[in-house]
Amino acid sequence: MAAGQLPPQLRQKLTSFAEFAFPAARAAREGREHHQLKSIGNELVSNLPLQMALYFNVFYFPFWLVTAIILLQLKFSSLDEFYKFITVTVYVVMVVVEIVRLYLGYLGNLQEKIPELAGFWLLTIVLQFPLSFFILFNEATMILPLERAIHIVMAIFVLFEVVCGYFAIKVMSSHQVTKFHLRQFDDLQYLDDGQTRWSTEA
Structure with a gap:
């Protein structure tokens, strides 16, 4: 498997999700299967606000993680046993999901790959x-002031990326459909030119 590529089965599932959530993605996929477009519609449709959010999110994530671990250690002994388990589990899941979704977001947005971008959006929403807002508003976890501040910033990133990711997928799907239709038009024009030339020579 080449670097920067998802496993085929996972990519197929993400493609199916993208086609279900964004119907235009199906036409885009069908267009790519019939035509490998190289010269038509060369303009980039990557979402700049989303890419900026992902860029700053990548730098903010280590700071958020280190600060969250330090603050969790400070209050851990004061937490109820149930919330000790819940809080640790939430942080572990968030860290894993954050790494995967940032990777998918970068890959999907920069390379204009709808399945990867759909996977990023699905993991985010x-x-x-929900995990970001759980640790932000669940007072039973004894939220410290600094902890609340770093979680607010993380929640803003997540919320902004949900919105931008949705519009990025819509724009990319529409763009792929447009390229497909343009290619069909060029193919028809090429056939017409060929038939005209053949009639003239005959």
């Missing part, structure tokens, strides 16, 4: 979004 289904897992990272």
Whole structure:
């Protein structure tokens, strides 16, 4: 498997999700299967606000992680046994999801790959979004002032990326459909030119 590529089965599942959530993605995929577009529609449709958010999120994530671990250690002995387990589990899941979704976001947005971008958006809205707001508003975990501050910044990143990711997928899907239709038009024009030339020579 080449570097920067997802496993085929995972990519197929993400493609299916993208086609379900964004119907235009199906037409885009069908267009790519019939035509390998190289020269038509060369303009970039990567979402700049999303890419900026991902860029700053990558730098903010280590700071958030280190600060969260230090603050969790300070209050850990004061937490109820149940919330000790819940809090640790939430942080572990958030760290894993954050690494995967940032990777998918970069890959999908910069290389204009709809399945990867759909995977990023799915992880963001289904897992990272509710977990971020859980640790931000659950007072039973004894939220410290600094802890609340770093979680607010993380929640803003996540919320902004949910919105930008949605529009990025819509724009990329529409762009792929447009390229497909342009290619069909060029193919028809090429056939017409060929038939005209053949009739003239005959």
